[in-house]
Amino acid sequence: MADEQNIHKGHRQRLLKRYLDHGIDSLEEHEILEIFLFTAYSRRNTNDISHKLIDKFGSVSGVLSAGFDELREVDDVGVTAAALISFMKDFAARYAAEEYSAIKLDSSESLREFCYNLMKGKRNEEAHVLFLDKSLNLIGETEIARGGHDSVEFDLRLIVMRAIRTQCSNVALAHCHPDGILLPSSADIAATRRVAQALRNIGINLVDHIIVNNESSYSMRCANVLADIWI
Numbered sequence: 001m002a003d004e005q006n007i008h009k010g011h012r013q014r015l016l017k018r019y020l021d022h023g024i025d026s027l028e029e030h031e032i033l034e035i036f037l038f039t040a041y042s043r044r045n046t047n048d049i050s051h052k053l054i055d056k057f058g059s060v061s062g063v064l065s066a067g068f069d070e071l072r073e074v075d076d077v078g079v080t081a082a083a084l085i086s087f088m089k090d091f092a093a094r095y096a097a098e099e100y101s102a103i104k105l106d107s108s109e110s111l112r113e114f115c116y117n118l119m120k121g122k123r124n125e126e127a128h129v130l131f132l133d134k135s136l137n138l139i140g141e142t143e144i145a146r147g148g149h150d151s152v153e154f155d156l157r158l159i160v161m162r163a164i165r166t167q168c169s170n171v172a173l174a175h176c177h178p179d180g181i182l183l184p185s186s187a188d189i190a191a192t193r194r195v196a197q198a199l200r201n202i203g204i205n206l207v208d209h210i211i212v213n214n215e216s217s218y219s220m221r222c223a224n225v226l227a228d229i230w231i
Contacts, residue, residue: 011045012038030054033063036088040081049076058155061142064089065162105172106136108208112217114138115174115210127154127175131168132207140166154191156198163204171199173209182211182218184225192220196229205231 015035018026027035033050041049052074057063063071063085071082105111111130119126124146131140142162145153154173163171173195175188184192188211196206206229209220221230 029060032060037081040078040084049081052076061144062158064092065158065165103138104136105130105132105138108219108222111172111208112210112219116212116217119174119176119212120214122176122178124178125176127173129159129162130172130174131163131166132170132172134169136170136207139168154195156194159195160198160202163199164202168204170205170207172207174212176212178214180213182213182216184209184211184220189226192226193229196226207231
């Protein structure tokens, strides 16, 4: 027990200092959860609990999307921690609703500009999903996946689940090619078709797929890629 205490001595302060010095992008997924769970566990090491949550739900977004009862099924996750995570999901949704209330993405230009500002300067590929209402007002945005320098996967289950929860009418995909050319790969095109079909099955339209690099942005819809899937 003494050895374990020595290993973790000062760990919380080091994590918080890294966040304050370098921002949230300097943290691994489980470290983000660790910092959040400090409020639920004043003395306990939260590293192991964070790893268990990420292992079960896949990402921070997956953890926040989990229900209270699902969270309680994870070893060592108590009522307080599960309640705090559930609260944070609702808190983030309320913040997003206010933050995005005036953003209308009803043109290729506005959509490309938003996605470029969202992902410019990223070092690794990221995939994001934008949730839009009937009038193409932004009602939510989430990072759905993170990959290496040249690949990223779109998780159909997570996209559909979050689209349903936001009660959106339209969805736009976006991902970045930090060091790559501003064109979709064959994998990007295949993934876009799969997402469009999955969303169509639940009555939601896929309106575009934007690709961003450090210099500009690209619209698959405007480039007439997969012309048959756009409504």
